[in-house]
Amino acid sequence: MKIDSKPLRYAHAEGHTDVCYSEDGRHIITCGHDGDVRIWLDIEDDDPTSHCVGESALAVCFKDKRLYVATDNHAVQAYTFPAFDKDGIITRFTAPVTQIMSRPKIEVLGCTSENMEAKICSLEGGAPLFVMPDHKGPVLSIAICPNMKYAATASGDGILRVLDIDTQKMVKELSCVPKINTFYAAKVLCRMDFEPSEGKYLAYPNNREIILLDSNSWGQRMTFSHNTIKCAISQCLFSPCGQFLAGSTVAGQIAVWEVQSGACMDIIEHPTSHNVSSMAWSPKGNGVLVYCDVAGQMGMLQNCYGKDSNKISADAESGDVESVERMDDNDEIVDDLIQNYESDDDNGISLEKIKNETLGLVEKDSRPESRVMTALPSTIPPQAPFQPSSTPSHLEHRYMCWNDVGIVRCHNAENGESTIDVEFHDSNLHHGIHLNNYLNHTMASLSTHVLAMACETPSKLVCISLVGSSKEWSVTLPDTEEVLCVTAASGVVACATNARLLRIFTPMGTQRQVLSLPGPVVCLASFNTTVFAVYHHTDPGLSDQHLAMDIIAFNGRQVRSKTVFIPLTPGSKLAWIGTSDAGSPCTCDSTGIVRLYDVTSAIWLPICDTTTHSKGASDSWFMVSVNEQAQKLCAIMCRGATFPLTAPKPIVTELPIQIPVCELDTEKSQYEEQLVRWAHTTSDVDVKAARETSLKLFALACRSEIEQRAIELMELLKDDRLLPLAAKYASRLGRMHLADKLSNLADSWERQTDKLNVATHFQELDTQETYDVTSTEQDLNASLIIPQKTVKKKIENVTPIKPVPIKSSPGGARNPFKKQQDTNKNVQSPLSLTERTLVEVHSTAEATENHDPLKPLAGETFVDWFSRNRQTLEQQNPEMTPSELTRHCIRTFKSSQTNPTEGSQKRKLDESLEESPVTNAPKQSKLSAFAFVKKD
Incomplete structure (x- = not known):
């Protein structure tokens, strides 16, 4: 047929x-x-x-x-x-x-x-x-x-x-x-x-x-x-x-x-x-x-x-009907056998029988239905431990580590021999190393001070010091433990074992700490004397891994730790973890999203989507390092694979750091992305460029006829030097109402200082020392985790304690214990986007300038000078009456005009004399200071 x-x-x-x-x-x-x-x-x-x-x-x-x-x-x-x-x-x-x-x-x-x-x-x-x-x-x-x-x-x-x-x-x-x-x-x-x-x-x-x-x-x-x-x-x-x-x-x-x-x-x-x-x-x-x-x-x-x-098909269906009829004929026999079996078992409990007796239901066999019942959704398996920036261990030629320091390669020959080659990016740091891999090391980590290698069996950690004479040391773990992850930094070497222990060593081999991890380890990273341990804090869900990271900072015998959760794209796994050049933890998942942890604000920021830089759907990126100062991250494109080949040597590509804000193709969103990125990363920001970006964003709001957005932007930035420029631009556009609001904004900032400081929640976020393991007097470890910009901010916000000079008054009344008020104080908001890039730079620059606000300007009359500095003079002399204050100001104005070039030196001399404890002592000769004084 x-x-x-x-x-x-x-x-x-x-x-x-x-x-x-x-x-x-x-x-x-x-x-x-x-x-x-x-x-x-x-x-x-x-x-x-x-x-x-x-x-x-x-x-x-x-x-x-x-x-x-x-x-x-x-x-x-x-x-x-x-x-x-x-x-x-x-x-x-x-x-x-x-x-x-x-x-x-x-x-x-x-x-x-x-x-x-x-x-x-x-x-x-x-x-x-x-x-x-x-x-x-x-x-x-x-x-x-x-x-x-x-x-x-x-x-x-x-x-x-x-x-x-x-x-x-x-x-x-x-x-x-x-x-x-x-x-x-x-x-x-x-x-x-x-x-x-x-x-x-x-x-x-x-x-x-x-x-x-x-x-x-x-x-x-x-x-x-x-x-x-x-x-x-x-x-x-x-x-x-x-x-x-x-x-x-x-x-x-x-x-x-x-x-x-x-x-x-x-x-x-x-x-x-x-x-x-x-x-x-x-x-x-x-x-x-x-x-x-x-x-x-x-x-x-x-x-x-x-x-x-x-x-x-008809013959098959008739055969099925015959088999069904035969099964129906034997139903009574099967039911009797089941009933006899259940009645003979004294310890057996039939849930179906209890339901039938209680609810009066028809009794039937529940065994076939139990096979049809849908099982509960199974969760995905937990992610296995891995070494960041490494390729699979079963490859004949593979990368054991590739970071900003160098490259560690492993070559396995057909005869079973294995070798390890270490190549440094900076030849001045250390010469290349060639090792025979007798212990069959499968994992390695490289820093500027040490090369750490380990394998699961035998459980032995081998480290080569790169400082001095390149001494080698090794540690054998107990028989029941196996090394799963290893990391090395300039001040610490760490390994995680299957016993959920984190063993800490110094670069020269001193055992420093032994810590317990709350869950199965996934990977490790380190920076200076800080270790980042990633582990499963709960079982995985239906499609997501639940990972957490312990940031453990060491300083001598002191240890300080903080736990943060790691965000992942739905359905993805953690593919890489490392630190930026400033010490900020960075991660990359299997979908290509790179995230950076801002230490000061304790938030994760997506800084790059590597898939947008891929040419093909099967291309992926192999992460190497992140550079916050240059606003770049280094990665290797892998065409049609997830890891690079050892030969030929792949080329490292620099990808720009970019916050994925909405409508990134518009000019407004590009300026907003720059401000957000500069606020949360340690970048080399030009103050002039930052002001220009802010002013362009202000100009876009003015051109869009959204004056409230322009005022909101200025309130958000809170830059005293940017505000006059914005007001001048608004007046040129003919928006006098907006210019008047901006002119009054600086005065309102000073009046609302106390109100802004009432927000205790943000004060706590601003003042908490997340990673400091020492006090403020001995802040040695802050630079290891917190970027240097944060340390500067912390120092600048502390008002130095110095003696207040005693100033004379016409009436002789004075208050030496009255607190001197700082009139040039910058009001900063804890929510300021450009706080690190604009406000701090300007406040530092203003602090270094030798500018006296009471000094008369060239060609300035007494009336103009007095009206300009009246508020300051009233605050400095609160006990004077208006007439006394006017006479005192006239004398001050004339004295400043008589010798303007020596005003600052004369004022400093007066202050040094006023600070002297002996103010009304009789005149003495110079030799009398060396005369012998008999003690009582």
Whole structure:
């Protein structure tokens, strides 16, 4: 009987389309380039159930009452069936997932991706069970043996590889795949398949024929071909019984062969000659084959076994009815057995029986229903420990560490020998180091003072001092502990063990501290004498890791710690942690978002999205370091991979630090981004450029006719020198009302000083010493964690204690204990955006200038001088009457005009004389100071 072809029908938008059957064969599931997953009862179903999973979906697979879909975020997402609720993420890639496959006899998923990776994953997710290496192109397909012994992959580098899963070694390698650079350009997908019963054979397409390999000897068993096949065969698929083999060409031809005889049952021509992108046999074993093409159309072939598919289906259904009737006949016997079993067991408690007796329900067996109950959503596995800026340990040539100090490489030879090379960016710091890796070190950390290396087994920490004579020291951990992470800085060396202990050493090997971590460690970082320990503070959720970081500062025997939570992008993992040149902790997750922890405000800031700098979807960035002063971060672009290769040496790229504010393409948002970035990072900000940026933002508000925003900006910045410029600009624009408000703003700042200081909450945030392990008199550790700008701010805000000079008054009345008021005080807000860049710089500059506010200006009259300084003079002489104050000011004004060049020196001399304890002593000669004075 010839194969019957059903008419094609529209399934999805044009593009790669995938199809599969449910395990019972009652539903057809398709996914396509439009991002929808549709569930069909049959090819003639006019109203299929449709679910949107994203912008595109390349692969779909049904296994154990769950659907697994390759979404556009490069993840394999699980869904319940038929409710279609999200049920966890099985695995993630850095490029689109090209195929998801499984078989009834295996409880795993085979997943391939365009990023040259192929994985065998558990159905519950977590770390992959087996990762197939050595692909040099996008992986197009994967096939797994039913007994989980072998796995085969075909990649765009032209190689078909067969690997032994147990030994993880390659057993067969064939050149049968056309070479391509991307999955979207592939016409021949080279979809292969193992014989479904025992995996005796492997069938794979090779040009215009299908070759059958014996899985024992890997020799060619037979070939399947036909003279009417016009072009290359793209994929082949065994029937569920293993007796038939179907293959499709890039021109849409579909042929079915009988495996035993090799005879071709029939060849079906595609009506539109489109390439067939996927095929699926019906699990009912009725000879029905469904397929989809690259145009988004779905078709069906019947009678592929040489028999009428409808009769085969009817026979199968009658067999099911007979089995159901037999089960119904034996229900009473089974119920009696269950009842007798439960009644004989004195200790057994039947919850169903208690419910029936209490609620009066009909008693029935609950065991079959318990198998149908949906299990609770499983959480993702916790992230394993890793070394920042390192590549996977199974590589033959890998980076153990790459940071701003240097590069540590490890080379493993085929004969088992291993070497370590250390290269320093600054050759003046230290010369290169070459070591024989006798202990098989797998982790390393490099600083300007020490090179630290360790391995899990044997648990031994080896450090080489880079200062002086390069002495080496080592420490052996107890037998029950294994090193999981290691870090080194200029003043500390630390390692975390599986016993959740953090062991601290000095650079020369002195054991300094042993601390307990609250959870399983993930990674370590350090800066000077401060250690940053990242660990799991709770179990992971359905898709997120819950990480926390302890910032532990050491100063002698004193230890100060602070715990902060690490933010991550939903569904991502921590990929890198380090510190900037100013000591601020920085992180990068697997989605490429770089964040910086502002120590003074205790907040995390996203400073860069590395994906915006990628050229391809499969590209990723390998983090190296962050430089706050230059507002740059150093990273390495990895094309089609997650880590760089050792040869050739990759190029380090500088990416700009940029806060992701809204509407970043507008001029207003760019100025706002600069102000926010300068406020929270230790950058070399030019005061003139900062003022220009603020003034431009003010000008934009004025041009937009939003005067209230302009006033709000000036109140937010609180810069005394910027305010006159803004008022002058407003007056030039003819906005006199705005200029008057700005002129009165400085006076209102001084009057509202006390009101601003009432906010105790912000005062506490402003004054808390988060990382200081010493008092303010011995603030040695502040520069190790807190940027230097914060230390300057803290010192400048402290009013120095000095004696107040005693000034004479006309009436002789004076108050030597009255507090002198500072009239040139800058009012600063704890919420000021440019507090670090504008206010501090100007306040420091003003403090250094020798400017006397009471000194008359050139050509200034007494009336103008008195009106300008009247408030200051009244505050300095509160006990004088107005007439006395006027006479005193006239004398002061005349004395300043008589000798203006020596005013400052004369005032200093007067102050030194006034500060002398002897004010009315009689005149003495110079030698009398050396005369002998007899003690009483």
